[in-house]
Amino acid sequence: MRLPGRGVQGVELHTTRDGDPKIVQECSLPLTGRAVVDRIIADLAVIDVTDDGLVLRELAPGVTFEQVRRATVPLLTPAHRVGLSDPGQVMEARAGA
Secondary structure (H helix, E strand, O other): OOOOOOOOEEEEOOEOOOOOEOEOOOOOOOOOOOOOOOEEEEOOEEEEEEOOEEEEEEEOOOOOHHHHHHOEOOOEEEOHHHOOOOHHHHHHHHHOO
């Protein structure tokens, strides 16, 4: 159900039991709705789904950007407030390295 003035949030584990990414470019299972999720809240991070792609909003305590990037198939762009302190990490994040 979509509430007026509220975005749709998906809550899930970031990876499968086998460690495979659950956040993928294209879904291989039947869909109940297409392009309806605005935010993904997972055990590793909070990610916004935008028209321009995925935006990393928050890292879970003790989790690095690199861990989230490896567990996510589509390109991630870090939001400025995520606090990646190493400029190299920000450049890698933007380049999808």
